[in-house]
Amino acid sequence: MNLYEVKENLIEYLESLGYKDTGKAYYLIRDLLDKVPDIPDSVRELIEACGKSYAPDECLLNLSSYIDKTLSPYSFIKELTANDLMLKVLTVIFSASRYLSSLVIRDTAMLYWLFEGGFLKEYTADEWKGELDRIVEDYKRDELFLDLLNSFKSRHSLLLALRELFGRDEINVTVQKLSRLYDLILQTVYEWNKREFPECAMAIVSMGKLGSEEVNFSSDLDLIFISVERGERMQEFGRKIIDCLSGSSRNGYLFRIDMRLRPEGESSPLVVTYDYLNDYLRNRARTWERQAYIRARFSAGDPAIGAKVMSTVDSFVYRATMTIADIQSIIFIKNEIDGSVRNNPLGHVKKGRGGIRDIEFIVQAYQLLYGKTMTQLKRSNIFSALDTLYQLHVFSFDVFQTLKKAYFLLRRIEHYLQLYENLQVFELPDDPSKLELISQLLGYRGTGEFRFFYTEMRDEVRNIFTETFSKVFGHGEIAPISEIVLNPEIEDSYALGLLADYRFEDAKSVLNFLKYLAALSPKITTALSLSLNHILQGVKAHPFPDKKFFNLFSVIQSYGAVSTFLNLVRFDPQFRQILLDAVAESDYLTDILREFPGIIDVFIDPEALETTEDISVAYGWMLDTYAGDIRKALYHFKAGVYFRTLIREFGRALNSREAGEVLTGTVDFILGKACRALGGSAPLHTVIGVGRLGSREIAAGSDADVFFIYHDKPDKKEAYFTFFPELIAFLERIIPLDARLRPYGRNSAIAIDEKDFLIYLAKGAEFWEKAAYIKARPVVCPDEDTGKRLTGAMREFVLAGSRENDLKEIETLREKIHSAYTKPGGFNIKKDAGGLLDIDFAVFREIRARGIEGFGNSTGGNLELLGMTRIGEAYRFYRDMENVLRLTGGGDGSTVMFDDARMCERLAGRLGFTGAEEWKITLENHRKQVNEAFL
Numbered sequence: 019m020n021l022y023e024v025k026e027n028l029i030e031y032l033e034s035l036g037y038k039d040t041g042k043a044y045y046l047i048r049d050l051l052d053k054v055p056d057i058p059d060s061v062r063e064l065i066e067a068c069g070k071s072y073a074p075d076e077c078l079l080n081l082s083s084y085i086d087k088t089l090s091p092y093s094f095i096k097e098l099t100a101n102d103l104m105l106k107v108l109t110v111i112f113s114a115s116r117y118l119s120s121l122v123i124r125d126t127a128m129l130y131w132l133f134e135g136g137f138l139k140e141y142t143a144d145e146w147k148g149e150l151d152r153i154v155e156d157y158k159r160d161e162l163f164l165d166l167l168n169s170f171k172s173r174h175s176l177l178l179a180l181r182e183l184f185g186r187d188e189i190n191v192t193v194q195k196l197s198r199l200y201d202l203i204l205q206t207v208y209e210w211n212k213r214e215f216p217e218c219a220m221a222i223v224s225m226g227k228l229g230s231e232e233v234n235f236s237s238d239l240d241l242i243f244i245s246v247e248r249g250e251r252m253q254e255f256g257r258k259i260i261d262c263l264s265g266s267s268r269n270g271y272l273f274r275i276d277m278r279l280r281p282e283g284e285s286s287p288l289v290v291t292y293d294y295l296n297d298y299l300r301n302r303a304r305t306w307e308r309q310a311y312i313r314a315r316f317s318a319g320d321p322a323i324g325a326k327v328m329s330t331v332d333s334f335v336y337r338a339t340m341t342i343a344d345i346q347s348i349i350f351i352k353n354e355i356d357g358s359v360r361n362n363p364l365g366h367v368k369k370g371r372g373g374i375r376d377i378e379f380i381v382q383a384y385q386l387l388y389g390k391t392m393t394q395l396k397r398s399n400i401f402s403a404l405d406t407l408y409q410l411h412v413f414s415f416d417v418f419q420t421l422k423k424a425y426f427l428l429r430r431i432e433h434y435l436q437l438y439e440n441l442q443v444f445e446l447p448d449d450p451s452k453l454e455l456i457s458q459l460l461g462y463r464g465t466g467e468f469r470f471f472y473t474e475m476r477d478e479v480r481n482i483f484t485e486t487f488s489k490v491f492g493h494g495e496i497a498p499i500s501e502i503v504l505n506p507e508i509e510d511s512y513a514l515g516l517l518a519d520y521r522f523e524d525a526k527s528v529l530n531f532l533k534y535l536a537a538l539s540p541k542i543t544t545a546l547s548l549s550l551n552h553i554l555q556g557v558k559a560h561p562f563p564d565k566k567f568f569n570l571f572s573v574i575q576s577y578g579a580v581s582t583f584l585n586l587v588r589f590d591p592q593f594r595q596i597l598l599d600a601v602a603e604s605d606y607l608t609d610i611l612r613e614f615p616g617i618i619d620v621f622i623d624p625e626a627l628e629t630t631e632d633i634s635v636a637y638g639w640m641l642d643t644y645a646g647d648i649r650k651a652l653y654h655f656k657a658g659v660y661f662r663t664l665i666r667e668f669g670r671a672l673n674s675r676e677a678g679e680v681l682t683g684t685v686d687f688i689l690g691k692a693c694r695a696l697g698g699s700a701p702l703h704t705v706i707g708v709g710r711l712g713s714r715e716i717a718a719g720s721d722a723d724v725f726f727i728y729h730d731k732p733d734k735k736e737a738y739f740t741f742f743p744e745l746i747a748f749l750e751r752i753i754p755l756d757a758r759l760r761p762y763g764r765n766s767a768i769a770i771d772e773k774d775f776l777i778y779l780a781k782g783a784e785f786w787e788k789a790a791y792i793k794a795r796p797v798v799c800p801d802e803d804t805g806k807r808l809t810g811a812m813r814e815f816v817l818a819g820s821r822e823n824d825l826k827e828i829e830t831l832r833e834k835i836h837s838a839y840t841k842p843g844g845f846n847i848k849k850d851a852g853g854l855l856d857i858d859f860a861v862f863r864e865i866r867a868r869g870i871e872g873f874g875n876s877t878g879g880n881l882e883l884l885g886m887t888r889i890g891e892a893y894r895f896y897r898d899m900e901n902v903l904r905l906t907g908g909g910d911g912s913t914v915m916f917d918d919a920r921m922c923e924r925l926a927g928r929l930g931f932t933g934a935e936e937w938k939i940t941l942e943n944h945r946k947q948v949n950e951a952f953l
Contacts, residue, residue, distance in 0.1 A: 035069030037042075038451065043075060046082045053091045063476060067105050070846045071113035072458050073451065080112035080119040087126050103137060104129070110183055111176075114459060117235065117440035118179055121172045128173055130460050138181050141174065142729075145199060150206045161208060165201065165268050172483045174199055175235055182457070189430045190232075190401040197231040200239065203272070203316035207262045215255040220245040220289055220887045221324035222317050223331075225279045230398040232605035236436035236443075238274045239263070242281075242314075244327050245290040254291040255497065279310065280476050292326060300335040304505050307380050309334045311346060313398045336389035336396060348383055367432050368444040372476025376430045376483040377404075377421055383486070384412055391544065391585065400425060411590040412453050417482055424479045427460070428470070432461050457519070520558045528567055535571070538580070545584035552587055555599030561711045561920035569608040577615045597666060606718045607664060607906030614657045637687070652688050659684045664718055668905055670930075674717070674897040675878050683715040685753055686797050689722070690748055693798045697741055703769070704808060705798040712793035713876050715897070718904040720913060725760035727770035729800065729806070742768045759790060772808075779815040785827045788816050789862040813871065821866050845941065846917040847900045852945030853899070860951040862885070886936050889951055892944035899941075902928045 025044060032040040032047075050061050068077040088094040098105050110131065111118045122128050132138070153166045175196065182192040204222055208899035212218065226240035227233045241490050243256045249772055264275045281298035290298075299307075314331045316324030368374045381403045389395045392410060397403045404425065408418035433455055435443045450465065457468040493876040510529060517525040525827045532550075536543045553570065560566040577583045587594050611617060637655045662680060667677035687706055698701070709723035710716050726742050746755050758764045770778070791812045799805040836851050859882045865873050873880050881890040902925055904911045916922065919934065 027615045032069075035066060035074060037069065037074045037078070039075050043078055046078055050085065050091075051083060052083070054095055057092065057095060058081075060095050063099045063106075064095065067109050068113070071109040072455050072766075073113040074114070077109050077113035080123065081108065083119075084112070084123050084126065087123060097763050099425050107132065110180070114183060114208050114434075114455070115179070115437045120440075121176050125169065125172070129174060131173060132177060132180070138184060138186055140181070140186075141177070143202065146199060146202050147176065150202060150394065154206060154210060164262065164265060164272065167206065168270060168272050171199070171203060171272065177941065179235065181845075182532060186942075187424055192433070193227075193429070194399070195232065196235070197228055199346060200228060200233060200273075201317045204263070207259055208318050211255065211258045211262060214258065215251060218245070218247075218252050218255040219320040219323060219329050220252070220256070222319040223327060224315050224317040225310060225313055227274075227313075229315040230400060231315070232399060232401070234433055234436045236440045238276045238442070240276045240279050241317075242277070242279060242295075243319075244292055244295055244323060246292050246323055247290050248287075248291050252289050253287055260288070271910060292323065292330075295327065299330060303334065305348060308335050308386060312382050312385055315398050332396065335386070348379065348386075354739065365446045366444055367428055367435065367446065371712055372424070372479035372483070374425070374432065376479050377425050377428070380421065380483055381407065386755070388412070388548075388589065392589065399697075411592065414591060420475075420478050424475050427475060430460060431472075432454060448725060458850070460853055503712075520554050521563050522567070528564070531568075531571065535580070536769050540583045542584070544582040545588070549584040552594055553598070556594070560603060561924045562931055566598075566603055569603075569605065573597075573608055573611045573615070576612045578662070596669070598663040600682075604664075604668060604905040607661065607668070607904050610657050610661050612660070614654060617658055617661050630632075632673040637691070648691065649748060649752070655926055656684060656688060656752055659732060660718070664905060667901065668928075674894065674901050675715075675900070678715040678717060678897075681720075682711060682714040684721055685711060685716055688749070688753055689724075692745060692752075696745055696748060700798055703741075703798075704796050704800065704804060705774075706808070707797040708790055708794045710793075711797065712795050715877070717897075717901050721756040723756050723759050724797070727772050727775050728769055729804065749863050775808075776811055779811060783815065786831055788819075788866070789828075789831075789858060791816050792858075792862055792865065792873065792880070793875050793877070795945075813873070815871060816862075816873075817866065817871065824863055828863055832856065832859060843917050844913050847896050847903075848911045848912050850945075852892075852948040854893070854896050856948050856951075857881075857889055857896070860948070876935075881941070886951075888947050892948050895940065895944050898929055901923065 022134065028044055028047070029040045032043050037043045047061065047065060050064075051058060054061065057898065060508075062214060064081060065078065068074050068081060071077040085091045085094060098108070100567065103537060108122075111122055115624045149166075149170060153163065155640065157163050157166055165667050175895075177195055178187070178192055178199070181187045183188065186194070208222060221244045223244060224240065225242060227237045228239050233239075243259070245252050246300075260275055260277070263273050264271055270725055278284060280286055280288075281295055281303075286294070299311075299844075311331050312335055312337075312867075314328070315430075316328050356526070364375060378400055380574070381400055384407055385395045385397075385403060394406050394410065395403065397406060401422075404422050407413045408415070413421070431446075432444060435445075435447075438452070438455075447456070453468075454466050457465045462471070509694050510526075512531055512913040514525050522528050532546070536546055555568075557563045557567045557570070574580055574583045587597065637651065663672065663677050663680045665682075666672045667674065672680070686707075695702070704727040706712070706727060707722065710720045711722045711724065716722070748756070749755055752809075757768060760766060760768070761775060762782065764833060794812050796805040796808055799808075832851070832855075834856060835849050838849070846853060861877060863872075864886070865880065865883050870883070873883060878890065878893060881887075881893060899914070900912060903914070906928070908925065914921065914925065916938070922934040922937065926932075926934045929937060931937040931940070
């Protein structure tokens with residue numbers, strides 16, 4: 019493009035490059051050409067470079083102003099167009115920020131300084147301090163000192179801004195570096211003025227954004243001056259420091275200083291004494307000031323005074339208790355803030371729904387609540403506090419990710435708004451071109467995309483804010499119930515009235531137990547007061563709150579470190595969920611934890627429950643732990659695998675069939691290890707599993723139904739009759755073995771020779787045993803061939819014989835069982851009409867009728883093989899019902915009584931029904947379908 023073309027052609031060219039005010043751009047270009055008429059190609063390069071920037075018009079205007087300040091526009095333009103990196107840096111500065119542009123235009127040498135020691139060099143604090151020390155040493159007059167100090171601040175602010183704009187630093191790093199730079203400037207000003215006031219010493223405590231190390235380029239500095247001594251000289255010293263920090267020089271003012279956050283505000287002395295501060299914080303400070311002082315930080319001055327002040331501030335902010343009034347005060351202040359931007363709730367980045375203040379209030383509320391005991395939360399920086407709240411499991415991963423991404427985005431928006439003109443701006447601009455600039459700086463393709471994600475993100479933040487203050491703090495994280503129940507001066511009658519809201523049948527026992535626990539130690543009292551509301555809310559939702567309460571505390575006491583356990587309940591939502599919804603509701607799981615409290619560590623780690631271990635590896639670890647004691651290792655190994663599996667089943671991460679396969683595999687493994695431990699590495703016998711063990715459907719509380727076969731070793735016969743009772747005794751506490759289903763029944767020998775077993779199948783076995791042997795399989799065996807031989811013999815037995823009378827035989831067995839186990843007003847899942855045994859009989863009948871040789875030993879698998887879909891649904895329904903009853907300790911583990919409303923409601927809830935009536939209808943439909951299978 020020839021820049022000396024007619025105006026219309028040049029205007030069209032500028033439009034194609036993205037210039038908006040082409041008329042103004044045209045005259046700027048003409049002015050440039052007048053200065054350097056001999057290098058139009060270089061000028062065109064500049065025009066095109068500006069056209070590629072964030073804001074072409076702004077960029078060209080600032081570039082033109084900069085060129086006007088150079089000694090030789092010709093030389094500079096030639097140099098600039100020959101240095102792509104320098105040109106890129108200038109176009110970024112001149113298009114992104116009028117403030118940064120003004121710094122570079124005012125001091126043209128600053129551009130070259132940026133490239134000293136390498137582009138965008140990262141300076142250390144020591145290097146900053148070295149520069150400041152040289153300024154103090156070389157310049158004795160106040161006016162020169164302030165000029166150079168301001169120049170130092172401007173240069174390094176520009177550098178930090180460019181490191182962020184070029185992607186070298188994230189926003190959290192930029193604001194932290196900027197805050198530490200400002201701390202060093204404060205310290206330099208303090209030391210400069212101390213020459214005149216050598217007898218004076220004070221701590222400069224920063225609040226707000228500087229205190230949290232999140233200062234923006236245009237932030238006010240909220241400061242408090244605290245001294246030990248009082249007197250007019252100290253006040254004069256303070257005023258002199260303020261004059262330096264806020265006074266004007268040729269390069270403008272250094273900082274805007276705000277001293278209004280000091281105790282009593284503007285009505286107090288500029289420099290307050292430590293005693294004054296201490297008295298104020300103890301007796302007159304309000305809740306919002308506790309929140310504000312979370313951000314208090316010693317920035318400069320006398321370190322000894324600073325340490326003393328910060329210790330007092332720590333005690334003021336982080337207390338052992340936080341009342342409902344405190345929380346309500348926080349919410350009231352937040353509502354006041356929201357009300358101030360009611361006309362523009364989304365446009366204001368800091369205030370309003372889902373803004374910076376929402377995230378700050380969420381984080382700070384948790385810090386006030388937990389900071390006394392969880393010292394990791396004593397952080398003034400919100401970026402860091404968010405990470406810590408997630409690491410302590412106060413936030414779920416989803417909440418943490420949402421808040422972190424939102425805070426990064428909102429702080430970047432605020433950063434760029436203020437960077438534009440060095441003004442404290444918090445609202446999104448109405449000017450479309452400025453909003454387009456912000457969108458580009460944030461990496462969006464346009465304002466439409468930016469607005470979409472921005473609005474969605476703020477809605478997500480507000481939802482978390484609302485949930486936090488309504489669900490968590492709305493009940494009072496430290497509810498009045500804990501303050502009253504654990505207060506020995508409160509009458510029992512009043513405390514019992516409050517406990518009545520939690521539906522305890524024996525509230526007196528609950529109260530006495532809590533008082534007993536609280537009296538054990540002050541540490542336990544504190545932990546209990548902070549966790550009790552969570553516990554009582556969880557217990558209240560249970561049909562049997564007394565049972566759940568005492569189950570839970572029996573586990574807590576067995577753990578030993580009671581206060582540690584209670585803190586886990588308070589801080590870890592997933593841990594609390596499992597503990598309250600599963601462990602305390604399940605007698606079976608509670609019993610495991612009472613006996614094996616160390617298992618609790620399994621689900622402190624969120625990933626542990628989802629991890630499927632190689633059981634041989636887990637056993638090996640146990641064997642090492644118990645120094646080769648096989649019985650003890652198997653005992654603890656079984657408890658760990660059962661607990662992990664049943665917790666997952668209770669939480670519906672596993673269905674009953676999947677859980678049954680894991681538990682059965684565990685029993686198989688234990689039987690094999692026990693046989694080898696007692697009888698040598700190569701067993702000379704076979705253990706046949708029947709019932710649930712045979713069908714791979716072991717559940718909570720299941721015995722292992724087995725019988726034993728020995729093989730052609732007449733000389734070992736007597737030894738076998740010793741070995742098998744020893745095996746049963748060895749496994750007594752690990753897995754109870756039931757050998758009553760052995761050939762010839764309970765009055766026969768404990769084991770049978772293989773030849774005798776085959777004769778028994780051919781001549782002595784009864785019809786009902788055919789149904790039982792569908793589920794039989796070798797669990798422990800000398801070798802594969804023996805296993806196949808025995809499996810084949812049992813399957814042949816199942817299918818052998820006439821089938822003409824099968825239905826009659828089955829009906830006889832059914833009637834005998836039903837009449838023995840039917841309870842009026844109840845349903846025995848296993849043995850009542852339409853129950854699990856009927857399903858087993860239906861499968862048995864179909865396998866016999868069809869002569870299916872390839873049947874398996876799993877009822878669920880055989881139902882699929884036979885295509886009995888509707889019966890399969892009933893079977894899964896019954897298995898789930900039975901497992902819930904076994905885990906929760908409902909009745910005898912197999913029978914549901916319909917007049918027990920609470921049992922029915924609990925069972926329906928655990929199975930996912932909306933109520934007991936829906937569950938009962940489903941149960942009756944399944945019973946009907948199973949009964950119809952025999953018609």
